[in-house]
Structure formats: structure tokens, C-alpha cells
Amino acid sequence: MQKMNIFSVFAPLVFTAACGDAVQVSEVNNFWQEAVVDNGINLNGINLNGINLNGINLNGINLNGINLNGASLSSASIGEKLVSIAISPEGRALAAGGYDHAVHRFAIDATGLHETATLKGHTGIVYAVAYSPDGRRLVSAGEDQVLRLWSATDGRMVTVMRRHAGPVVGIVFAPDGKRIVTIGEDRTARLWSEQGVHIAGLTAHTGAILGAVFSGDNATVATHSEDRSAILWGAQSGKEIAVLSGHTDAVLDLSFSADSRRLVTASADTTARVWHSGGDLVVELIGHTDHVRMARFSPDGARVLTASDDTTARLWNGTSGNVVATLEGHTAKVRIGRFSPDGARVLTVGDDNTARL
Numbered sequence: 001m002q003k004m005n006i007f008s009v010f011a012p013l014v015f016t017a018a019c020g021d022a023v024q025v026s027e028v029n030n031f032w033q034e035a036v037v038d039n040g041i042n043l044n045g046i047n048l049n050g051i052n053l054n055g056i057n058l059n060g061i062n063l064n065g066i067n068l069n070g071a072s073l074s075s076a077s078i079g080e081k082l083v084s085i086a087i088s089p090e091g092r093a094l095a096a097g098g099y100d101h102a103v104h105r106f107a108i109d110a111t112g113l114h115e116t117a118t119l120k121g122h123t124g125i126v127y128a129v130a131y132s133p134d135g136r137r138l139v140s141a142g143e144d145q146v147l148r149l150w151s152a153t154d155g156r157m158v159t160v161m162r163r164h165a166g167p168v169v170g171i172v173f174a175p176d177g178k179r180i181v182t183i184g185e186d187r188t189a190r191l192w193s194e195q196g197v198h199i200a201g202l203t204a205h206t207g208a209i210l211g212a213v214f215s216g217d218n219a220t221v222a223t224h225s226e227d228r229s230a231i232l233w234g235a236q237s238g239k240e241i242a243v244l245s246g247h248t249d250a251v252l253d254l255s256f257s258a259d260s261r262r263l264v265t266a267s268a269d270t271t272a273r274v275w276h277s278g279g280d281l282v283v284e285l286i287g288h289t290d291h292v293r294m295a296r297f298s299p300d301g302a303r304v305l306t307a308s309d310d311t312t313a314r315l316w317n318g319t320s321g322n323v324v325a326t327l328e329g330h331t332a333k334v335r336i337g338r339f340s341p342d343g344a345r346v347l348t349v350g351d352d353n354t355a356r357l
Contacts, residue, residue, distance in 0.1 A: 086129045086138070088152065095138055095152075097126025103140045103148075105155060117155040121148055128182075130171040132194070139180060141168035147182055149196040159196040164188065174214040174221070179235050181212045181221050189223050191238040200238020204231055210252060215260040220277060222263060224251035230265050232279060242279025247271070253294045257301040262318070264304050266295035272306050274318055283321035287314060293335055298343040305346055307334040313348045329356055 083098040087108075094106040094113060103119040103126055124143025131138055131152060141147040147161035147168060161182075170183030180192040181202070189202040189209050207227030214221050214235060224230040230251050232241040244251075249268035256263045262282065266272045272285040272295045285295075290309035297304055303324060304316040313327040313334050332351035339346055349355045 083125060083142075084128055086131050088131045088135045089133055090135055093131075093135070093152065095129045095131070095140075097122075097129045097140050097142065099125050101126065101144075103129060103138070103150070105138075105152075119148075119150055119155055119157070121157060121160075122146065124167070127167060127169045128171045130173060132173050133175060133177040137177075137194070139171050139173075139182075141171055141182060143167045145184070147171070147192075147196070161192060161196045161198065163190050163198050163201065170209075170212065172212045172214065172221075174218045174235060175216055176218045178218065179214070179221070181214070181223075183209050183212055183223075187225075189221075191221065191233070191235070200233075202231070202233050202238060202240075204240060204243070205229070207250070210250065211254065213254055213256060215256045215263075215277065216258060217260040219260065220256075222254050222256070224254040224265060226250040228267075228269075230254050230263075232277070244273070244275055244279060244281075246273060246281065246284075249291075252291065255296050257297040257318075258299055259301060262297070262301065264295040264297060264318075266292040266306060268292075270308070270310075272304065272316075274304065274321070283319065285314075285316050285321050287323055287326075288312070290333075293333070294337055296338060298339050299341065300343055303343075305337045305339060307337040307348060309333040311350070311352075313337045313346070315346070327356070330354065 082096050085094055085096045087094050092108050094108055096104045101122045101124060104115055105117040106113040107116050122142055122144050126140050127142040129140045136152055138150045138152040139147055145164045145166060145168060149158045151158055164184035164186055166184050166186035168182050168184050172181045178194050182190050187205055187208060189212050191199040191202060193199060202223055205225040205227050207225045209223050209225050212221060212223045219235055221233050221235045222230055228247045228249060230244040234241055247267040247269050251265050251267050253266040254263060261277050262274055264272055264274050268291040270288045270290060270292060272292050274282040276282060288308040288310050292306050292308050294307040295304055302318055304318045307313045311330045311332060315324040317324055327348060330350035330352050334348050334350045336349040345357060347355060347357050
């Protein structure tokens with residue numbers, strides 16, 4: 001058994017987990033304050049030895065069978081039923097949904113996890129849970145095609161949200177918490193108010209929707225799909241703004257620049273593309289030889305970091321598209337890449353069970 005240490009948003013809190021081929025994380029200079037691991041990433045087998053992921057966002061990560069600092073999820077009546085988790089913004093609470101059709105709430109302290117409530121009502125697997133940015137609300141969704149909005153303070157169910165025609169697999173809050181986007185296996189995304197009122201169906205994609213992202217100014221939501229496109233929508237109305245077309249394979253990732261004026265898409269066609277927020281193409285980033293899994297802007301927006309199945313990450317000039325640096329050393333697919341908050345350093349994580357800084 002290997003140990004996994006996951007650092008919460010509070011530096012003193014360290015959760016130690018035991019599982020086969022698990023993650024190893026240790027603290028280095030308290031530097032990686034804003035690391036985020038995207039929804040759906042399974043960290044089993046990734047070795048983050050020497051990297052502090054203080055402030056990590058664990059939304060959607062599969063932690064089946066993991067012990068957190070001796071607080072066994074199995075003993076909390078979840079065990080292998082755990083499918084998805086979300087940690088509250090302040091880092092003091094965790095919600096977990098799973099095969100048992102329930103959402104389990106835990107308090108987090110220096111001794112580990114302590115189950116405080118079980119939220120019942122779903123009639124199928126709970127595939128997604130998400131906290132609002134202020135931590136006061138919790139949304140869950142899953143196989144039963146239903147979303148449930150709960151009070152995160154007392155566990156009271158506030159409302160039930162029904163519009164999807166298939167299982168719901170993703171939930172994303174806007175940065176200000178006033179809008180929610182949900183992703184369904186019915187090839188639609190749906191826009192909701194913070195009270196759970198349906199605003200619009202985002203229904204133009206012709207393939208599975210792989211993700212959704214709000215711009216930092218809360219004005220736009222972008223969806224990306226297996227249909228080779230990304231689509232920009234008004235976050236207030238749900239009206240279509242622009243279709244970003246040109247990729248020749250699935251769009252696997254999308255992110256906005258910090259000023260919300262540009263966005264970058266990553267595709268299985270081996271390229272990434274930088275776009276203006278109105279939908280016009282700025283530049284195509286050509287150089288990878290396999291799927292581009294991820295693309296992110298540096299904090300100042302000047303550079304773009306991409307991670308690829310070709311075992312490399314690359315730094316690009318975000319305006320000219322020129323390669324600034326090729327980051328080599330991984331021996332398997334590179335899944336994750338992030339800039340440090342000051343933009344001076346880059347973290348990459350690969351399927352070779354290593355992280356590189």
C-alpha cells in the first residue's frame with residue numbers, strides 16, 4: 001500500500017489515503033496554492049511526490065476505496081459506492097455521491113472526515129455533485145435525470161430540477177454563483193438560475209458534450225463536444241453567440257483567459273486553437289503529434305500551456321502561435337498541466353506516474 005496525501009485549502013490539513021498504486025503528494029514550499037484537477041480525472045497511479053497541491057479542487061475525482069487519514073469511506077457506508085466528490089470552497093466540508101443513490105456529507109478537520117448527514121431522494125447513481133462558490137448550496141445529479149438543489153448548511157432539499165432526457169453527468173457553477181450549467185448524456189447542456197429555475201436548453205451540439213466552462217466575468221458559458229466544435233452562449237439568456245468550428249476531431253478541453261477576452265480549445269486532432277471571445281480564430285497551435293488533452297492560459301494571458309498524449313507539454317506564444325518551449329521528460333501521456341499563480345512555473349502530470357515542475 002502506498003500513501004496519498006491531499007492538501008486541503010488550509011495548509012495544516014493533510015489527508016492520508018491508502019490504496020494500491022495511489023497518489024503520493026508531499027508539500028514543497030507551500031507554493032501550489034491554486035492547483036486544480038479537472039472533473040472526471042482519476043488520480044489512481046499518478047505520483048505527485050514533491051508537489052504541494054494546497055487548494056486542490058477535487059470535484060468529480062473518483063476516490064473509490066480510499067482512506068482519508070484513517071477515516072475510511074467504507075466505514076462511512078460508502079465504500080465502493082463512491083462515484084464523485086466535491087469539496088466546499090472553504091475546505092471544511094466534503095460531499096460524495098455514488099451508487100447508493102445518496103449524497104453523503106462530511107465535515108473535514110485535522111483528524112480526517114466525519115460523516116454529518118446523508119441526503120436522500122435520488123433514485124439512481126449520483127454522478128455529479130458541486131458546491132456553489134459561496135459554499136451555501138449543493139447540487140447533485142445523476143442517473144435518474146434529476147438535479148437536486150440542497151442547502152449546504154442544514155441539508156434541506158430546496159428544489160428539484162427536471163429537464164434532461166438522460167443521465168446528468170456534469171454540474172458547473174458560474175464564478176458569481178448566479179448561474180448553473182448541467183451536462184447530460186442526452187447531448188444537451190442546460191442553464192439554470194441559482195434558485196434552480198430553468199433558463200434555457202443549450203441544444204446545438206450533435207455529439208456528446210464533454211465539458212462546460214464559464215468566463216471569469218460571468219458573461220459567457222462555453223461548451224465543447226465530441227462533434228468537433230465548441231459553442232459560446234450568453235450566460236444570462238442561454239442564447240447562442242458563436243460556434244467555434246475548425247477542429248477535425250473531438251474538442252477535449254476549453255478554458256478562458258483571466259480577462260475573459262480569449263479562450264483556447266484543445267482537440268484530439270493534435271492541435272489547440274486560440275479564439276477571441278466573440279468567436280473569431282486568433283491562431284492555431286500546431287506541433288503536437290497526438291491528442292491535445294488540455295490547454296490553459298498563463299495568468300497574464302501571454303502564453304498557452306498544452307498537454308498531449310505525445311508525452312510532451314508545450315508552451316506557446318498566445319498571439320503568434322510560436323512554440324516557446326517543449327517540455328519533455330514524461331514517458332507516457334501528459335494529462336494535466338497548470339501554471340503557478342505567478343506564471344513563473346509549470347506543473348505537469350502524466351500517465352507515467354510522475355509529476356514534473
